[in-house]
């Protein structure tokens with residue numbers, strides 16, 4: 001048996017990392033702990049882990065890599081518990097939390113005990129939670145943010161990247177403040193906005209049920225993230241409080257400006273508002289890896305008849321092109337309109353686009 005990896009928190013991210021680590025390091029033993037016994041049993045029966053434990057403290061001393069993959073607040077508590085435990089000399093501890101400052105502050109306290117703590121955040125995931133959604137390809141093409149401290153040796157960062165190379169992600173180093181600022185902007189603030197939009201629509205929908213039926217297409221697209229785990233997002237907000245308060249103040253003042261333009265029926269200013277946003281949005285690095293568009297997405301217009309999805313996937317399979325995700329975007333609830341296919345690479349996307357067009361499908365890559 002090779003090295004031992006301990007994963008604490010066997011949900012979507014912990015489970016997916018367990019699978020990617022095992023794929024690249026088949027000789028290692030993956031030991032899993034979760035507060036929820038059912039999650040532990042499920043992870044074992046799905047072969048996401050090799051062995052489960054109901055006491056992670058007993059396992060820490062023999063682990064070469066420890067991944068804390070719980071919601072952020074629990075991660076801070078677990079790292080605080082770690083201060084009282086004994087570790088292997090060269091053990092690397094990392095986490096996957098969506099915020100970094102509070103976790104890294106706690107993690108750094110372990111350095112005195114000789115533990116190498118490197119904060120981590122894979123910038124890919126889903127609104128789904130739990131180990132049943134675990135997928136060894138979840139992180140392919142995504143950014144994986146690492147927040148080593150100045151004292152962390154480069155060799156430890158490389159060792160961690162080596163453990164995680166099966167993710168197929170691109171590693172980027174940031175300091176924890178930068179991390180929380182940037183990710184606050186592209187992920188945390190949008191999450192609040194999406195959820196508030198759902199609330200506001202829900203209120204109207206209670207009075208007029210037809211509103212919920214109308215809320216398809218674009219509305220569903222931009223509010224998908226509001227279906228994510230509430231406890232996970234509660235922790236994220238509480239751990240990025242000051243950044244988000246500043247961003248919310250900016251947001252409120254921006255909304256006030258829009259309100260003023262409208263009150264004054266200032267068509268020119270309203271046009272400029274949308275025009276500038278369009279230019280900025282169109283200029284985003286489409287198709288490149290990023291938080292907003294982390295994948296290589298191709299949109300395919302599909303007619304409403306049975307078997308069309310297997311036709312599309314069959315055409316791609318014949319060319320040996322794998323897709324990492326397929327989603328039906330409903331323009332109307334009862335009519336299938338567009339398929340969003342996510343490819344592993346830009347090259348696969350280009351070939352896939354070509355073969356689908358050869359079969360008379362209309363395809364496009366969004367701006």
Ligand SMILES: NC(=O)C1=CN([C@@H]2O[C@H](COP(=O)(O)OP(=O)(O)OC[C@H]3O[C@@H](n4cnc5c(N)ncnc54)[C@H](O)[C@@H]3O)[C@@H](O)[C@H]2O)C=CC1
Pocket residue numbers: 008009010011012013014033034035036039069070071072074075078096097098099121122123124125126127128129130131229232236
């Ligand atoms: N869901 C996503 O898309 C992404 C989530 N993250 C971060 O990854 C972390 C985990 O998120 P998910 O896997 O999505 O959540 P999840 O809800 O799928 O899994 C979390 C697991 O942690 C367990 N847990 C909670 N407290 C625990 C404790 N004290 N000790 C042991 N286990 C505990 C839960 O029982 C659950 O099984 C969070 O910190 C989140 O911010 C990062 C990137 C993407």
Ligand SMILES: O=C(O)C(=O)Cc1ccc(O)cc1
Pocket residue numbers: 097098122123124125126127187225
């Ligand atoms: O579902 C999505 O699009 C996400 O954006 C998932 C996600 C959630 C939290 C993160 O910290 C990173 C990624």
